[in-house]
Amino acid sequence: MTTDKALEPAAEAALIAKLKGVTTATLTTVLLKKGLRNVWIRGAFPLTPDLPRLVGRAFTLRFVPAREDLATPASWSAPISTRAAIEAMPEGCICVTDAMGITDAGIFGDILCARMVKKGVTALVTDGVVRDALGVKGTGLPVWCAGVAAPPSVAGLTFVNWQEPIACGGVAVFPGDMIVADEDGAVLIPADLVEAVTDEAVEQERLEGWIMTQVDAGVPLPGLYPANAENKAKYEAFKAAQKA
Structure with missing residues (x-):
């Protein structure tokens, strides 16, 4: 489970600096020795080559299967929406989005990704896909995902909430868990175990x-x-x- 204990900013920055020097491959081995086998987020790979290793606390978003009365373009203006979730994201977080592995509906496009950049979000990690691929790449937001697709999210998904436990790529992710992402994919470190x-x-x-x-x-x-x-x-x- 995620702890509510927050580190002092200096201690948090020191942890992140150390983790930027550690590969996800090494992390999976260390976590395996602690009995944690399911920490590598399936389907989340770098959208662009040569991304640096990035580290940040998980800010979670959750989708469920599309339901016709809820998954509509009108839902984009609702209080519970990806737009509202993005406005709640703190600087330095990594947005981890449970898209249920759906690969024919893009969860974010260039405009949403551009706003995440303005908010200081470190990266997007998802088991789903993005749309407006050229535009997303142009925003400079580092993205780990399962690919790209033209249709919008509501073509296959319903957004339901943020900052709650999710299942992303078959991994249980709690808000505040630490995410490390590099060329081998994205790995989760449970919040209570990060320092050790x-x-x-x-x-x-x-x-x-x-x-x-x-x-x-x-x-x-x-x-x-x-x-x-x-x-x-x-x-x-x-x-x-x-x-x-």
Whole structure:
């Protein structure tokens, strides 16, 4: 479950800075060691190449299947709408949208994405698709999604709420969970585990960096990856020398 405990801004910024140096692949391994297997959001891939690794707290949106009396163009002006949800997004968040994996109705187009940029939203992550692809790319909003489609959201979806638990790409996402997204997709870190996972992941990245130097030097993999006692001792000596 998500915690209501908020970190001080400086502590939050430090966490995010550390996580920007950790791959989603490493995070899935660290989370697996903690018993969490279902943290990679299926269907969410970078819409454009060469996006930087991005990190932010989840701001959740939820769609359900289209119902003809509710999923209408008129609904876009309703108090419960994607427009209203965007206005509630805080700077720095990552918008995580449950589109039920529907790929023939675009949840956002260029105008909504442009507004998210003005709001300071870090990125959009969804198991659905976007529309107005060229325009969306032009806004500069980093997007992880399942592709593009011309029809609007109401062609296949009904928007129902924001900032509640959702299922995005088969993953349970709670508001305030941490999202890390890179070329391998988007990974969730439960809010209560963010600090512990970050520390372990940073150390794992450091260890694997050292292992790569050994591989480059021609060291065989058995006993190196994973490291046996001898190589762990060599790694600890390496760390000590780095601090000296």
